[in-house]
Amino acid sequence: MKIVCRCEDRTEEEIIQKIKQGYKTMDDLKRIIRVTMGRCQGRGCRRIIARILARELGVPVEAIKQPTFRPPTKPVPISAAEEK
Numbered sequence: 001m002k003i004v005c006r007c008e009d010r011t012e013e014e015i016i017q018k019i020k021q022g023y024k025t026m027d028d029l030k031r032i033i034r035v036t037m038g039r040c041q042g043r044g045c046r047r048i049i050a051r052i053l054a055r056e057l058g059v060p061v062e063a064i065k066q067p068t069f070r071p072p073t074k075p076v077p078i079s080a081a082e083e084k
């Protein structure tokens, strides 16, 4: 068992199973098993999942469209919003 998305605890086997069920884009996988939606927002898994998709679909990795990427949020102290 190889964990691919640590934030959402998803394995390579699960991802391959979903691809075989017909989920053939990064957005499909994102919506069905939440990969790339964890705390790191896909920093840790996007490239790996793209390579798995490319391998399973028999296409070059460049042909895999990346999902919308948003930087992770981090807490900001309330004092940062106060006027000085």
Ligand code: FES
Binding pocket: 004, 005, 006, 007, 008, 035, 036, 037, 038, 039, 040, 041, 042, 043, 044, 045, 046
């Ligand atoms: S490792 Fe997949 S969202 Fe963080």
